[in-house]
Amino acid sequence: MKDNNDMPGHLARRFQQIAVAVFLAEVEDAGFDLTPVQYAALATIKANPGLDQVTLAGLIAYDRTTITGVIDRLVQKGLTERRASSRDRRARELEITDEGRKTLRAITPAVEAAQRIMLRGLTDKEANELTRLLRKAIAAGNELSRAPLREAPT
Amino acid sequence: MKDNNDMPGHLARRFQQIAVAVFLAEVEDAGFDLTPVQYAALATIKANPGLDQVTLAGLIAYDRTTITGVIDRLVQKGLTERRASSRDRRARELEITDEGRKTLRAITPAVEAAQRIMLRGLTDKEANELTRLLRKAIAAGNELSRAPLREAPT
């Protein structure tokens, strides 16, 4: 019988588990308290000032119900501002604060180190291949989860 | 600046997200209600009758605090029994029930189909390579998360 630990789904879970642990450890060592999810959201807000939550969710493939809580915490930490949109009164426009910008800048080396550490068992060539294959598999399965990647509108 | 969607950690998250969604969809289509985590635990209990929770956690690389809830739900669904160990009164011995065995057998095709679907964007060769690279990266990072894989004792 096929071992559980040979199934792609199980391997995906384990790799992600390690990736998150490494990320949190590196970021904490650097003196910050930010989760992978919060980091991705913050970086995306910086790159797309004024975007609304649904667009943000699409850009990083998060469920929109998850985004609400993530932004809550980024706002609470003073890294992001959420204000009502003037164009669409349902929407919230997101902006990064100066504090958020500073944090993002300071945290980048730790985030990059984390990426290297989670792949430390692989050669550079293997690491590139893994990344390529993950990207390809994800592209093919994009529509299969509730939170597919969406290009920015306009 | 490097895009978020190019980082291995982010790709890990997305792939896992898709893997879980595919798993749940296939299993539900087959008429069952079991999560990936519950499935892995159940299969491992069947393969190692009478094991305790910490050992189970080690065999599938789960945090032991997570196991408590997972077993709660398996017991509540009537798929697993949890009884006090006679050898060590701290420990709980886990057994699969007949119902659990039946479920496991009936659900296997759906689980295997899910593995194929989550890799549908890759050729067979690429799928094998992805699996190999994940396994290798995971082996190297095993000790980096709070829930490393542990061989069975004895």
Next chain:
DNA sequence: TACTGATGGTCAGTATACTGATCAATATTG
């Protein structure tokens, strides 16, 4: 054997994820 340290399990608290519902506001269309 009494003490100390390690171990199995649980719990409280926090942070993703997702299902499905709801509300307000915008778009669409007959």
Next chain:
DNA sequence: CAATATTGATCAGTATACTGACCATCAGTA
């Protein structure tokens, strides 16, 4: 333009994950 459909955001509920603490028990040692 009124009825309908869609959309942005949130919420309640459930299921992983993890941190750190705790208790009962076991194991090793002085």
